[in-house]
Amino acid sequence: MKQALALSLLAGTLAAQTATTKPLPPTVEAAENTVSADSIRGFDQFLADDLLEGRYPGQRGGELAAKFIATQFASYGLRPGGDNGTYFQQVDFTSVKSDPAKTTFTLVPKSGAPMPLRFAEDFVVFNSKLEPEAAIDAPIVWVGYGVTAPEYKWDDYKGVDVKGKVILCIVNDPPSDDPKFFGGKGMTYYGRWTYKFEHAAEMGAVGALIIHRTDLASYGWDVVRNSNTSEKTFLTQDKDPKLSAASWIQLDIAKKLFESAGTTLDAEFSAAAKPGFQARELPVSLKATVVSSVRHFQSPNVIGIYPGVLRTAQDQAVVYSAHYDHLGVKADAKPGEDAIFNGAADNGTGTAMLLEIARAVTSSKVLPPHSMVFAAVTAEEQGLLGSLYLAQHPPVPL
Ligand SMILES: [Zn+2]
Known part of the structure; x- marks a missing residue:
C-alpha cells in the first residue's frame, strides 16, 4: 500500500x-x-x-x-x-512461535472418545498473549461468523457468555449479495481472521477456533499453516485484549467436532448465515497446551x-x-x-x-x-x- x-x-x-x-x-x-x-x-x-x-x-x-x-x-x-x-x-x-512438539490440542466431547489433533495438519495456533506456556480446558461456544455489527443489526454473540471459554467460528462475512449488507460479495473487516481473534478476545474468550474453508478464506490451508507455524510478532506495548490460543482448524476437523456435538457442519453453517442465528455452547471442550518460545x-x-x-x-x-x-x-x-x-x-x-x-x-x-x-x-x-x-x-x- x-x-x-x-x-x-x-x-x-x-x-x-x-x-x-x-x-x-x-x-x-x-x-x-x-x-x-x-x-x-x-x-x-x-x-x-x-x-x-x-x-x-x-x-x-x-x-x-x-x-x-x-x-x-x-x-x-x-x-x-x-x-x-x-x-x-x-x-x-x-x-512468539508455537513449539510443535509440546503444543497439543484435544477435542473432548461430553460423550464419546477424545479427539487429539495434529499440529500443522489439523490445527495451527499462536498465543497472542505472548505467554511461554498456557493450559486451556474450556467449553467451546459456537458463534457462527463471530461478528458483532450494530450497523447491520447483527450480533453472533447475543445471549451467550464466552468469558473464559473458546469460541468456534467461520472465516469471512455472513453471505450477502447486497452491497449495503456486509459489503455484498466483497469482504468487510468483519470477515477477516484478525477481526475474529480481536473480537473473541474483547468478549473475554481465552481461545478461538476459526474453521478454515478454502473458498471462504480465498486461500488454502498451506497459507494458514505457513503463516501460523512461523514466528508471530506484536508490539510489546500492545494493550488490546489477546488470546492464549488463537487458532485455525481444518474443515474436516470442524465436521467431526459438530458430529460429536450431535449436529452437522452443513446445518450449522446454513443456520449461521441467517439473521436470528443463536450462538450456543456445544457439549465439547477444548483441552490444550500451548507452548511458545x-x-x-x-x-x-x-x-x-x-x-x-x-x-x-x-x-x-x-x-x-x-x-x-x-x-x-x-x-x-x-x-x-x-x-x-x-x-x-x-x-x-x-x-x-x-x-x-x-x-x-x-x-x-x-x-x-x-x-x-x-x-x-x-x-x-x-x-x-x-x-x-x-x-x-x-x-x-x-
Ligand atoms: Zn511488504
Whole structure:
C-alpha cells in the first residue's frame, strides 16, 4: 500500500506536468525535474543487496537499512523526527512461535472418545498473549461468523457468555449479495481472521477456533499453516485484549467436532448465515497446551521532517511513508540455495522513491507550506506494526 502511495505520488507529478489546467510554480517544476530514475535504482540496488540480508527488523540487515535511510535524511537537511533528537523512533517488539512438539490440542466431547489433533495438519495456533506456556480446558461456544455489527443489526454473540471459554467460528462475512449488507460479495473487516481473534478476545474468550474453508478464506490451508507455524510478532506495548490460543482448524476437523456435538457442519453453517442465528455452547471442550518460545527485539522507524512555512499549519503535516523492512533470510534453506529474500520490489522500490522524493523536495528553493514528514517504517511484513506504532506515536499531533 505504501508502495502504491509512492507510485501514485510520482504518477501524480507526471500527470501534473502534462495537464494544461494549472502549471506548477517553476521552482517546483525544476525540483520535480531532478527526480531521477537512476537515483531511485541506486537506492533500491543498495537496499536489496545481499549485504543487507533481506532487511529483517532487529537484525543486522534491517539495522543497516535504517542507518542508510537516516544518513540520506541527514544529507538532505531533514530535521530528525525520532526519539531524543535522532531520526530513529525505536519500537519494542515481542515474537512468539508455537513449539510443535509440546503444543497439543484435544477435542473432548461430553460423550464419546477424545479427539487429539495434529499440529500443522489439523490445527495451527499462536498465543497472542505472548505467554511461554498456557493450559486451556474450556467449553467451546459456537458463534457462527463471530461478528458483532450494530450497523447491520447483527450480533453472533447475543445471549451467550464466552468469558473464559473458546469460541468456534467461520472465516469471512455472513453471505450477502447486497452491497449495503456486509459489503455484498466483497469482504468487510468483519470477515477477516484478525477481526475474529480481536473480537473473541474483547468478549473475554481465552481461545478461538476459526474453521478454515478454502473458498471462504480465498486461500488454502498451506497459507494458514505457513503463516501460523512461523514466528508471530506484536508490539510489546500492545494493550488490546489477546488470546492464549488463537487458532485455525481444518474443515474436516470442524465436521467431526459438530458430529460429536450431535449436529452437522452443513446445518450449522446454513443456520449461521441467517439473521436470528443463536450462538450456543456445544457439549465439547477444548483441552490444550500451548507452548511458545518468546523473544523481544527492537527495530526503528526512521523519520525525517521538512518544516513547512505556513504559520497556521505548524501542527499539520503531510506524511510520506514506505516500509523498508523485508523477510530476512530463509531459515531452512538447503545448501547452495539462495536464502536471502532481497525485497527489491517489496519494498526497496517504495523506500527508494521515498528517499528520492525527499531529495528532490529538499533540493528545491521553495519551502513547502505544510511540514512534510518522511517515515520509513519497520515491521510491515509482521502486520504493519511499524505503521501502527507511528500512528500511536506521531511526530506531529494527529
Ligand atoms: Zn511488504
